[in-house]
Amino acid sequence: NAGVMQNPRHLVRRRGQEARLRCSPMKGHSHVYWYRQLPEEGLKFMVYLQKENIIDESGMPKERFSAEFPKEGPSILRIQQVVRGDSAAYFCASSPSWDSPYEQYFGPGTRLTVT
Amino acid sequence: DAKTTQPPSMDCAEGRAANLPCNHSTISGNEYVYWYRQIHSQGPQYIIHGLKNNETNEMASLIITEDRKSSTLILPHATLRDTAVYYCIDGPMDSSYKLIFGSGTRLLVRP
Numbered sequence: 001n002a003g004v005m006q007n008p009r010h011l012v013r014r015r016g017q018e019a020r021l022r023c024s025p026m027k028g029h030s031h032v033y034w035y036r037q038l039p040e041e042g043l044k045f046m047v048y049l050q051k052e053n054i055i056d057e058s059g060m061p062k063e064r065f066s067a068e069f070p071k072e073g074p075s076i077l078r079i080q081q082v083v084r085g086d087s088a089a090y091f092c093a094s095s096p097s098w099d100s101p102y103e104q105y106f107g108p109g110t111r112l113t114v115t
Numbered sequence: 116d117a118k119t120t121q122p123p124s125m126d127c128a129e130g131r132a133a134n135l136p137c138n139h140s141t142i143s144g145n146e147y148v149y150w151y152r153q154i155h156s157q158g159p160q161y162i163i164h165g166l167k168n169n170e171t172n173e174m175a176s177l178i179i180t181e182d183r184k185s186s187t188l189i190l191p192h193a194t195l196r197d198t199a200v201y202y203c204i205d206g207p208m209d210s211s212y213k214l215i216f217g218s219g220t221r222l223l224v225r226p
Binding site for chain 2: 004031033035042043044045048056059089091093095102103104105106107108109
């Protein structure tokens with residue numbers, strides 16, 4: 001059973017470009033979470049999605065950031081017009097739809113560098 | 116903001132038990148205690164969780180006090196690979212199951 005997969009693992013973008021981060025949850029998991037870890041800081045929740053629905057986006061910056069989890073395919077975190085402050089590690093996690101929702105399984109992360 | 120408090124750092128000798136404390140001063144009766152760790156540059160890893168009773172799995176043991184205001188994660192025989200930042204979290208029990216990470220405890224296992 002493959003774990004949570006994220007790609008790319010490393011992404012370099014120039015200021016003003018768009019960044020697309022992908023997350024494939026574990027098989028059978030229908031809940032996806034995105035977290036961000038700025039350099040030398042802790043992990044911060046961004047958004048929680050179920051298939052085709054955004055459940056909680058209270059941690060998402062109001063502008064330039066969006067997320068989706070379509071019926072088919074991976075979850076996508078999209079950052080438009082990136083700025084240097086967006087440089088961070090972005091982690092995706094998934095959990096099954098029953099039992100223990102706080103038991104989340106994390107992917108290896110995407111490290112975004114904005115030059 | 117995180118609801119739990121942990122010491123910023125600890126160390127222990129390889130092969131010895133590592134006991135990591137956590138205070139849950141505002142925990143509610145139906146909130147679970149979860150422990151995660153993050154090894155350098157990797158994604159966080161779920162370790163264990165519990166509600167009232169002590170729990171044990173292949174990775175660790177979790178001791179929760181009777182008043183549930185504190186917990187201790189025990190790594191019975193720490194190895195160098197256990198060097199990581201350890202986070203204790205108690206669930207907010209709302210409709211969003213987001214994990215709220217604090218600063219954690221940086222555990223250094225010495226050879």
